[in-house]
Amino acid sequence: AQRVTQPEKLLSVFKGAPVELKCNYSYSGSPELFWYVQYSRQRLQLLLRHISRESIKGFTADLNKGETSFHLKKPFAQEEDSAMYYCALLYGSSNTGKLIFGQGTTLQVKP
Amino acid sequence: SAVISQKPSRDICQRGTSLTIQCQVDSQVTMMFWYRQQPGQSLTLIATANQGSEATYESGFVIDKFPISRPNLTFSTLTVSNMSPEDSSIYLCSGAKSGYQETQYFGPGTRLLVL
Numbered sequence: 001a002q003r004v005t006q007p008e009k010l011l012s013v014f015k016g017a018p019v020e021l022k023c024n025y026s027y028s029g030s031p032e033l034f035w036y037v038q039y040s041r042q043r044l045q046l047l048l049r050h051i052s053r054e055s056i057k058g059f060t061a062d063l064n065k066g067e068t069s070f071h072l073k074k075p076f077a078q079e080e081d082s083a084m085y086y087c088a089l090l091y092g093s094s095n096t097g098k099l100i101f102g103q104g105t106t107l108q109v110k111p
Numbered sequence: 112s113a114v115i116s117q118k119p120s121r122d123i124c125q126r127g128t129s130l131t132i133q134c135q136v137d138s139q140v141t142m143m144f145w146y147r148q149q150p151g152q153s154l155t156l157i158a159t160a161n162q163g164s165e166a167t168y169e170s171g172f173v174i175d176k177f178p179i180s181r182p183n184l185t186f187s188t189l190t191v192s193n194m195s196p197e198d199s200s201i202y203l204c205s206g207a208k209s210g211y212q213e214t215q216y217f218g219p220g221t222r223l224l225v226l
Contacts, residue, residue: 097144097207103152103153
């Protein structure tokens with residue numbers, strides 16, 4: 001069965017430090033992975049998807065099929081990056097749109 | 112993009128009663144979904160709301176407990192029936208447009224407490 005694992009519930013770093021939020025997945029098909037973010041008092045929103053290979057707000061994520069990982073990285077954390085981050089996997093047939101979410105990691109960036 | 116609103120934003124209900132949550136999208140979306148987020152847990156997909164037909168439920172969720180309607184491309188409702196304290200959760204609606212199923216736009220959620 002498909003699964004998304006985010007091993008850290010809380011990640012606390014100082015401003016300017018590098019950040020890596022870990023995400024591992026288990027899926028028998030071809031994975032499509034995403035990072036969603038929820039800032040304080042805001043709704044959940046898409047941050048980035050692996051197929052776009054884009055950098056959003058300085059964040060990048062590379063899909064590593066060998067390690068079944070999709071870690072989110074940023075070289076220099078900012079206070080405004082403090083939020084809850086969810087890794088998500090698209091499963092089922094390609095047009096179902098069904099997502100399975102990891103448990104989420106709270107990123108706390110200290111001044 | 113799409114902006115999704117939900118009503119009510121929160122409610123406190125007595126066990127044995129039912130609550131209907133409304134989800135309104137400001138533009139047409141192909142797909143709409145309902146999620147549950149139990150305290151301290153991640154989001155779990157309840158069902159896909161299909162326009163004009165019965166919703167598609169995920170394992171562990173049944174229509175009798177969570178009846179869903181979707182009369183058009185911009186509106187859906189989720190009813191939590193015969194509630195118990197275990198139903199206390201945040202319920203979220205999301206929508207996705209055709210060809211961009213993975214980009215789901217989420218509502219603000221409905222926080223439900225069952226006493």
